[in-house]
Amino acid sequence: MASFCGQAANPPVRANVLYLSPEYSVPISDNVKNTFSSYFDKVWFQNSSVYHSSMFHASHHIEPVPATEDEIEAEVNAVKAVADSLCPLKIVLDRVVLTSTGVLLGCWQVISGTDPLTIRAKLKTALPHAPKKQLYDDAILHTSFARLLGHPKSPPMEPLDELRFFHELVARLNGKIRGFEAVVSELWYVEEYDVLALALDGRMKVSRFKLGCSRT
Numbered sequence: 001m002a003s004f005c006g007q008a009a010n011p012p013v014r015a016n017v018l019y020l021s022p023e024y025s026v027p028i029s030d031n032v033k034n035t036f037s038s039y040f041d042k043v044w045f046q047n048s049s050v051y052h053s054s055m056f057h058a059s060h061h062i063e064p065v066p067a068t069e070d071e072i073e074a075e076v077n078a079v080k081a082v083a084d085s086l087c088p089l090k091i092v093l094d095r096v097v098l099t100s101t102g103v104l105l106g107c108w109q110v111i112s113g114t115d116p117l118t119i120r121a122k123l124k125t126a127l128p129h130a131p132k133k134q135l136y137d138d139a140i141l142h143t144s145f146a147r148l149l150g151h152p153k154s155p156p157m158e159p160l161d162e163l164r165f166f167h168e169l170v171a172r173l174n175g176k177i178r179g180f181e182a183v184v185s186e187l188w189y190v191e192e193y194d195v196l197a198l199a200l201d202g203r204m205k206v207s208r209f210k211l212g213c214s215r216t
Contacts, residue, residue: 011066012191012193014190016079016123017054018055018089018141018184020053020143028093028106028177031177035172039153040150041150042149055116055119056123057135058075060131063133065130075189086114087112089110089114089185091141091183093180096174098167105142105143106143106144107140110141113211114211186210186211187211188207189206189209191205193205
């Protein structure tokens with residue numbers, strides 16, 4: 001995927017995400033590409049080195065929350081403390097869905113470890129100045145795999161036939177990777193200096209924290 005050279009995020013978006021390591025992301029990415037790349041000229045594939053599930057934003061594009069360097073350092077330390085209290089998540093891919101905007105989403109179920117509701121509640125407490133309105137439902141754990149940016153290659157199809165074709169490809173992908181299990185053991189605090197930097201290989205600064213699973 002080509003590197004991103006785009007619009008600066010001012011102020012930078014500050015996102016907390018659960019990171020999916022290449023041990024798990026690469027097999028998924030390979031299956032997504034093998035299923036879709038030969039049928040479309042225009043597809044964006046998420047870089048498998050930064051597969052993630054967004055959990056909580058200290059600042060986002062809808063409700064920017066500027067912060068000084070000292071305030072960002074305090075946020076980083078607060079997120080590290082949260083990570084120390086979390087247990088690694090064993091997750092299973094429940095299904096892949098295609099949204100109305102052409103995004104392929106992997107929807108996960110948690111088998112064991114700290115529940116996403118608990119993680120988001122802890123981050124909300126640790127980051128009191130964060131936007132009140134967050135971008136995702138508290139219970140959802142999902143990963144963006146790709147986005148279809150155009151119609152399938154020729155021959156042209158009628159809209160209903162095209163929709164049926166999309167559903168067929170998604171079903172094919174589900175047949176390959178549904179039930180795939182993974183372990184998530186890192187929480188990242190990401191400062192995105194470019195718009196959608198995590199998605200588009202933009203400029204960003206990542207603070208990585210192992211989930212410490214403190215039970216005290």
